[in-house]
Amino acid sequence: MATRDGTAEWRGDLQSGSGTVSVASGLFERGNYSFASRFEEGPGTNPEELIAAAHAGCFSMALSNILSEAGHQPESVRTTAKVHLRNIEGQPTIAGIDLVTEGQVPGIDQQQFDQYAAQAKEGCPVSRALAGVDDMTLEATLAS
Numbered sequence: 117m118a119t120r121d122g123t124a125e126w127r128g129d130l131q132s133g134s135g136t137v138s139v140a141s142g143l144f145e146r147g148n149y150s151f152a153s154r155f156e157e158g159p160g161t162n163p164e165e166l167i168a169a170a171h172a173g174c175f176s177m178a179l180s181n182i183l184s185e186a187g188h189q190p191e192s193v194r195t196t197a198k199v200h201l202r203n204i205e206g207q208p209t210i211a212g213i214d215l216v217t218e219g220q221v222p223g224i225d226q227q228q229f230d231q232y233a234a235q236a237k238e239g240c241p242v243s244r245a246l247a248g249v250d251d252m253t254l255e256a257t258l259a260s
Contacts, residue, residue, distance in 0.1 A: 122139050130151055168196075234256075
């Protein structure tokens with residue numbers, strides 16, 4: 117299996133400092149982040165947004181694989197992951213993740229899609245890596 121790299125640099129103190137994040141592939145280089153982009157609504161990215169993108173991508177791939185292996189070739193699987201950063205006992209904490217997915221999959225019904233989506237939620241590597249998050253929800257919709 118492959119090893120993937122990401123790099124971050126932070127300059128200054130927490131409140132007034134700033135940083136950049138990059139991925140080794142070069143697809144995303146020097147994305148700016150700051151206290152405001154992480155804990156408020158300021159411009160730039162943040163670690164939680166990157167976790168959300170990684171989780172959505174992993175889940176969509178896992179669900180597509182599960183569907184295909186079951187003989188149901190998906191036309192598409194689109195997922196949004198919403199990562200909730202909360203202050204718990206004075207510490208910033210990822211307190212919840214909501215996975216919202218929609219699939220276009222011919223030949224199955226909503227109940228089957230729900231079952232396959234639940235399997236993907238339990239099995240995707242990013243879900244497993246985030247197993248310490250207390251509240252991880254899943255909303256799955258089969259598009260018609």
